Amino acid sequence: MKDAINQMEKIVGLRPKEVYVDLGYKGKDHHPEDVQVHLSNKSRKKMTRWERMWMNRRSAIEPVISHLKYDHNMIRNFLKGKEGDRINAILSAAGFNFSKLIRAFFVISKILSLHRFYFQFESCFFSFLKDLNFSGTTIYKRFTHLYRINVNRTLS
Numbered sequence: 217m218k219d220a221i222n223q224m225e226k227i228v229g230l231r232p233k234e235v236y237v238d239l240g241y242k243g244k245d246h247h248p249e250d251v252q253v254h255l256s257n258k259s260r261k262k263m264t265r266w267e268r269m270w271m272n273r274r275s276a277i278e279p280v281i282s283h284l285k286y287d288h289n290m291i292r293n294f295l296k297g298k299e300g301d302r303i304n305a306i307l308s309a310a311g312f313n314f315s316k317l318i319r320a321f322f323v324i325s326k327i328l329s330l331h332r333f334y335f336q337f338e339s340c341f342f343s344f345l346k347d348l349n350f351s352g353t354t355i356y357k358r359f360t361h362l363y364r365i366n367v368n369r370t371l372s
Contacts, residue, residue: 217246217253236270288312 217237225231234252247253256271263271285291288308295304 217241218248221248221251236267236274238274284308284312287315 217235221232221235232251234254236254236256238256241247241253242255254267254270256274288311290304290308293301293304295301
């Protein structure tokens, strides 16, 4: 853990004051002196609200790492050397990001198609209502001013 914290300090430029880890880091020989280490062996009742929040955040990241390993071929690297490790990591990250982009575009297109369908249905429905005669009843107050539906006409 000391190496990971030093690498994080080198990359980010800040040293963390607190670290939330699982039981794999149990034991004082892993812990740096200036960083407070929180293990996940406490019961949920004894944790503060913020500790529970950070533990939930940590446990939410682990499935993403597992999917990255299994779905994007990071279990085994078939490329040679450290350069092969770098290439494999970059290609896996690119594939992961592309799958997130495709999923986002799919969701946006689904929302737009539902929106388009709703307004097509709405205009068709109210054009049908406009041709009907009603005896003093209010149809839908929100749309009566849009379609100029005459609700006071009587049946002839």
